[in-house]
Amino acid sequence: MVLITGYVKMNGTEINIKKTGFLKEYFGTIFTSLSSLLTGMKLTGYYFIHPNKIITEQYPDNRATLKMAERFRGEVTLPHNENNEHRCNGCQSCEIACPNGSIKIVTKHEISEDGKKKKRIDTWVYHLEMCTFCNLCIEACPSKAIVMGKKFEHSVYDKSQLVKILNKPGSKVMKEAEE
Amino acid sequence: MQMTRKPSDITTDAKSGEVLHHEGEFIINMGPQHPATHGVLHLKIWLEGETIKKIEPHLGYIHRGIEKMCERLSYRQFIFSTSRMDYLSAHINNQACALAVEKALGLEVPPRAKAIRIILAELTRIASHELWWACSGLDLGGVTPFFYAFREREAINDIMEETCGARLTQNFIVPGGVMSDLHHNFQKRVKRVLTQIKDNLHEYDEILTGNIIFQNRLKEVGYLSREDAISYGCTGPAARGSGLSCDIRKLYPYDGYEKLDFDEIIFNEGDCWARYRVRMAEILQSVHIIEQLIDSIPDGEFQAKTKNVIKLPKGQFYQRVETARGELGVFIVSDGAATPYRCKFRSPNFSNLSAIPQMAQGAKIGDLVAIMATVDLVIPDIDR
Amino acid sequence: MEKLHLLFVFSFSWLASHLNMWLRTGIGNSFLLLVTEMLIAGISLLAFLVILCFFLGYMERKVAAFMEIRLGPNRVGPKGSLQIVADTVKLLFKEGLTPDGSDKFLFNLAPFVVVVTSMLAIAPLAFARDFQLWDVNIGIFYVTSISSMAVIGILMAGWSSSNKYSLIGAMRSGAQIVSYELSIGLSLISIVILSGSLRLSDIIQSQANGWWIFKGHIPVLISFIIFIIASTAEINRAPFDLTEAEQELTGGFHTEYAGMKFAMFLLSEYINLFIVSAIAATIFLGGWMPFHIGNLTGFNHAMDYIPSSLWFFGKTFFIIFIIMWFRWTFPRLRIDQLLNLEWKYLLPISMGNTLLVSAMAVFGWYL
Numbered sequence A: 001m002v003l004i005t006g007y008v009k010m011n012g013t014e015i016n017i018k019k020t021g022f023l024k025e026y027f028g029t030i031f032t033s034l035s036s037l038l039t040g041m042k043l044t045g046y047y048f049i050h051p052n053k054i055i056t057e058q059y060p061d062n063r064a065t066l067k068m069a070e071r072f073r074g075e076v077t078l079p080h081n082e083n084n085e086h087r088c089n090g091c092q093s094c095e096i097a098c099p100n101g102s103i104k105i106v107t108k109h110e111i112s113e114d115g116k117k118k119k120r121i122d123t124w125v126y127h128l129e130m131c132t133f134c135n136l137c138i139e140a141c142p143s144k145a146i147v148m149g150k151k152f153e154h155s156v157y158d159k160s161q162l163v164k165i166l167n168k169p170g171s172k173v174m175k176e177a178e179e
Numbered sequence B: 001m002q003m004t005r006k007p008s009d010i011t012t013d014a015k016s017g018e019v020l021h022h023e024g025e026f027i028i029n030m031g032p033q034h035p036a037t038h039g040v041l042h043l044k045i046w047l048e049g050e051t052i053k054k055i056e057p058h059l060g061y062i063h064r065g066i067e068k069m070c071e072r073l074s075y076r077q078f079i080f081s082t083s084r085m086d087y088l089s090a091h092i093n094n095q096a097c098a099l100a101v102e103k104a105l106g107l108e109v110p111p112r113a114k115a116i117r118i119i120l121a122e123l124t125r126i127a128s129h130e131l132w133w134a135c136s137g138l139d140l141g142g143v144t145p146f147f148y149a150f151r152e153r154e155a156i157n158d159i160m161e162e163t164c165g166a167r168l169t170q171n172f173i174v175p176g177g178v179m180s181d182l183h184h185n186f187q188k189r190v191k192r193v194l195t196q197i198k199d200n201l202h203e204y205d206e207i208l209t210g211n212i213i214f215q216n217r218l219k220e221v222g223y224l225s226r227e228d229a230i231s232y233g234c235t236g237p238a239a240r241g242s243g244l245s246c247d248i249r250k251l252y253p254y255d256g257y258e259k260l261d262f263d264e265i266i267f268n269e270g271d272c273w274a275r276y277r278v279r280m281a282e283i284l285q286s287v288h289i290i291e292q293l294i295d296s297i298p299d300g301e302f303q304a305k306t307k308n309v310i311k312l313p314k315g316q317f318y319q320r321v322e323t324a325r326g327e328l329g330v331f332i333v334s335d336g337a338a339t340p341y342r343c344k345f346r347s348p349n350f351s352n353l354s355a356i357p358q359m360a361q362g363a364k365i366g367d368l369v370a371i372m373a374t375v376d377l378v379i380p381d382i383d384r
Numbered sequence C: 001m002e003k004l005h006l007l008f009v010f011s012f013s014w015l016a017s018h019l020n021m022w023l024r025t026g027i028g029n030s031f032l033l034l035v036t037e038m039l040i041a042g043i044s045l046l047a048f049l050v051i052l053c054f055f056l057g058y059m060e061r062k063v064a065a066f067m068e069i070r071l072g073p074n075r076v077g078p079k080g081s082l083q084i085v086a087d088t089v090k091l092l093f094k095e096g097l098t099p100d101g102s103d104k105f106l107f108n109l110a111p112f113v114v115v116v117t118s119m120l121a122i123a124p125l126a127f128a129r130d131f132q133l134w135d136v137n138i139g140i141f142y143v144t145s146i147s148s149m150a151v152i153g154i155l156m157a158g159w160s161s162s163n164k165y166s167l168i169g170a171m172r173s174g175a176q177i178v179s180y181e182l183s184i185g186l187s188l189i190s191i192v193i194l195s196g197s198l199r200l201s202d203i204i205q206s207q208a209n210g211w212w213i214f215k216g217h218i219p220v221l222i223s224f225i226i227f228i229i230a231s232t233a234e235i236n237r238a239p240f241d242l243t244e245a246e247q248e249l250t251g252g253f254h255t256e257y258a259g260m261k262f263a264m265f266l267l268s269e270y271i272n273l274f275i276v277s278a279i280a281a282t283i284f285l286g287g288w289m290p291f292h293i294g295n296l297t298g299f300n301h302a303m304d305y306i307p308s309s310l311w312f313f314g315k316t317f318f319i320i321f322i323i324m325w326f327r328w329t330f331p332r333l334r335i336d337q338l339l340n341l342e343w344k345y346l347l348p349i350s351m352g353n354t355l356l357v358s359a360m361a362v363f364g365w366y367l
């Protein structure tokens, strides 16, 4: 099936092209090549008249129905419950686990009612612009305080908007997550 | 017709006396921005008419210092950065790093984790080969195949997203196993994808493989002899198309490949067409491997117990795996600390690229595109 | 019923003759009359071509999309139909760069040469019954000679860009167009032999009792196939788009062009596509002649009710669709394979075919 034999030299070595009667080969080639081309056209033609096979996802239009996979890694989030409480106790394991320094935990000391000094988070700084969504911080967190969010539309006009503070103002750590 | 050259026809560098070019030749720079180089590869090409006289690859446009970066990342962290080398075999790269660490620690990986790793690795290989097929069609001027292959690749990516959480740079492997257990849909969806691939492969043959134009573009083009493949250090499908047996999964099995039944695909012609057929057959082999495992994933732990801070013993450790493009070697020198003293990756694409000037000798510009398509370069893996 | 009948027989010839009459009453001077008529014809032709190109661009993108199992443009206008308009507006607002090292005069002239040559070839086409701009007695000869001039524009563009990719593209197109001219000419000649005239209207008339593709049996079928293949190569469309060859030459001869000058090349590509399809439809498929089957009078009568312009455009778009179908299915050939295909296959076959057709014409082996 060599329609167009091209140049037969290949690094100096001649390649023998099998000789089977010239006319037979000549017309045989034409028919095999035409049929191979028609096979391809049949396939594209099939898809042309079968618009139901179209696989396009109409992305911005299907926002409402778009469901991300359960484990999809969109951004690191620190979930708060209805009492504005989160589970982070400021142990900084996530900060150490992060390979590219996307997490900065600023801690402060709080005096609890029984007079003991306790380490609490002041700000939970998350650099979304540096994060590679590797999931290592989530794995490292001993109190399961952080989870991966599903949001993926992160584009903004200024990179500074991607530096996020995850703990909400006035939030406290949950009782059961303390130490 | 051979042109006879007078000395005045030769332009030399004033300082070094190096021959820059001959009269009648011209030099074009293919890349760093060029539609066929799939990234920022820069090939300096000496042409005489349309015939290629000489090629000089220029590298370094996407060098990110991943090896150096690894020296200050812990053994848990450095795995993620290898996803950014050969991003189409991200999972297999991660596996290589984890295997190196496990080898150094003498850690036994639970059988379930091993099976999961292999299934995901083979899915990655299929996805990578699908992308390669799509792009080689595109490189040779056929746009339509691209979308047919992406249909299947998308299904695989969806599985990856569901189980690993990411589509391309999964980072699902940790030293001692995998990050989390399989998603409960996993088996069902993998089986569906496998049937989809097997059902649709005939379309690939109809639109490209059997197409006479496509065959003629690949046949007898880009010849690489077995000896050259060895001396350039080519691996993967690029070398197996030249009759070189180099499948690490067969030669140095890891993670339980030794227990599986699959063939190493070898073609002896050494041209682009042979390399093309190697990859097409490998898709089927990968499907076959997954089919053996998917119903018999062993129960048990998905991760071995490891210390919080992994410290490797003093010494040098080397682990090789078969990525979709060839042999990836991970070499770690440890001085006993929590980070590697030196980390070196032997990437398949770098060696494969070095053979391209040899393959393209005397070819046309159109052939160079075909050669690059069938060698399947991923540029970030060359530079790291 | 009467009204319906009028609707069906409405034709461009009626429009043209009425316009002529109306102008004749207004303008006495015969020279002025000629100039006015030419102006009207020219402007309406330009408008027609622009609209045609919009439509072809849209059609191409939709055809490509459907073959590639995707939706294609669907944002601008209903079903994305105004996408091309939006693209044109974008191109209009782009800066028309002229590279520093280029031959500025030739560089800026080339797009116009390309467009003008492709527009010239439209003159002898018959769009409908008795509706033809210029029924010249050497119609086919005129079309082939004009279309071979397109290569000059491409060579100009490639050479003057002072870009090596453009140069290679232009040289490729020189080799390509010159060689494929031959088989185009030979395949057209087979019909000229059969119909005995170079005049397009005569050729159409000769198909009143059946299109040549049916009357001419296998030899004409072979001519038709060769014509389609060779003209695809002649207008540089995939799988013969070596002059552009995006993956090899980044853009070929128009690598350096931007903005409206680039749009000119695009325009000429679509005009060329239309012209070769129209020629194929005229020569092989009977132009505006309706489809008739032997003595089935009822059926033939029903076919006659379809306006002749619809017949012409229907056939033309059918061939355009086939050429688009090629483009979105096949990979590209290499330059030496392209030339081999012409010199080793198409040319010898069409030569032999011409002999066959001559024999047919001599012995009257057609209807």
Ligand code: SF4
Binding pocket: A076, A097, A098, A099, A100, A101, A102, A103, A130, A131, A132, A133, A134, A135, A136, A137, A138
């Ligand atoms: S996902 Fe990875 S990169 Fe992002 S913050 Fe967590 S550890 Fe850092």
Ligand code: SF4
Binding pocket: A087, A088, A089, A090, A091, A092, A093, A094, A095, A105, A140, A141, A142, A143, A144, A145, A146
């Ligand atoms: S998020 Fe988790 S790991 Fe990070 S500081 Fe809070 S508790 Fe520690």
